[in-house]
Amino acid sequence: EAQVTQNPRYLITVTGKKLTVTCSQNMNHEYMSWYRQDPGLGLRQIYYSMNVEVTDKGDVPEGYKVSRKEKRNFPLILESPSPNQTSLYFCASMIEGSGSWIGELFFGEGSRLTVL
Amino acid sequence: GENVEQHPSTLSVQEGDSAVIKCTYSDSASNYFPWYKQELGKRPQLIIDIRSNVGEKKDQRIAVTLNKTAKHFSLHITETQPEDSAVYFCAASYASGGSYIPTFGRGTSLIVHP
Numbered sequence: 001e002a003q004v005t006q007n008p009r010y011l012i013t014v015t016g017k018k019l020t021v022t023c024s025q026n027m028n029h030e031y032m033s034w035y036r037q038d039p040g041l042g043l044r045q046i047y048y049s050m051n052v053e054v055t056d057k058g059d060v061p062e063g064y065k066v067s068r069k070e071k072r073n074f075p076l077i078l079e080s081p082s083p084n085q086t087s088l089y090f091c092a093s094m095i096e097g098s099g100s101w102i103g104e105l106f107f108g109e110g111s112r113l114t115v116l
Numbered sequence: 117g118e119n120v121e122q123h124p125s126t127l128s129v130q131e132g133d134s135a136v137i138k139c140t141y142s143d144s145a146s147n148y149f150p151w152y153k154q155e156l157g158k159r160p161q162l163i164i165d166i167r168s169n170v171g172e173k174k175d176q177r178i179a180v181t182l183n184k185t186a187k188h189f190s191l192h193i194t195e196t197q198p199e200d201s202a203v204y205f206c207a208a209s210y211a212s213g214g215s216y217i218p219t220f221g222r223g224t225s226l227i228v229h230p
Contacts, residue, residue: 035220040125042205042222043160058217059117090159104150105218107159 002027006091006108013081014116021076021111023091031094032074033058033105034066036087043090049074081115088112118143120208122221130229135196137224139206140188146208149182149189150218154203163204164191196228 004025013019025032033048035058045058049068063085065077074093078085091108119142129135139149147168152160166173166180166189173180177196182189189208193200203225209218 040222042122043220045217045219048217059219103148104162104165105152105160107161109159 004108029093141208
């Protein structure tokens with residue numbers, strides 16, 4: 001079954017304690033991305049990756065890191081989490097469509113993070 | 117960068133009525149406009165999309181229209197059903213110079229009353 005898998009789905013942590021949210025896709029997609037969803041603000045892109053070893057900032061990258069060492073994995077790293085990073089996080093992947101980088105985003109199930 | 121405005125933020129209709137959600141975008145380079153539906157506690161999923169070379173697209177009870185000149189696009193749902201209740205997100209995006217950053221609207225919470 002084609003899917004994007006995120007872990008953990010729920011996490012409560014404390015300020016300053018490093019954490020990693022993993023994301024894996026089994027569709028051989030080249031494009032992967034992280035979003036955060038906050039009430040009234042919609043989906044905001046944190047980082048994206050067009051391919052292995054290629055990453056770039058989205059709209060709200062501050063406080064986050066990513067890496068893309070393998071095509072299927074795109075972990076999101078919070079080196080020193082703060083309460084304003086409490087949010088619902090979605091990983092997504094996309095295949096190159098019709099010769100251009102525009103197509104359907106496949107989202108993971110989401111990871112709800114609370115930073116105390 | 118791109119800016120997408122979505123209205124209304126909340127829409128309440130009676131079952132069987134039509135619902136219309138409108139989005140405007142700022143960057144004339146945007147050429148792909150998807151709509152995602154997010155049911156409560158679930159992930160966003162694509163329901164329909166339209167590219168800039170098309171003015172309208174339909175899929176059963178849902179349709180999307182695009183006016184490139186005015187830089188706005190709309191989602192139309194006819195004969196609404198309770199299972200249409202969800203948050204709907206529009207997005208505008210383009211690919212340029214090896215990068216792809218879709219910009220989402222803030223979402224519309226559609227409530228369909230039985």
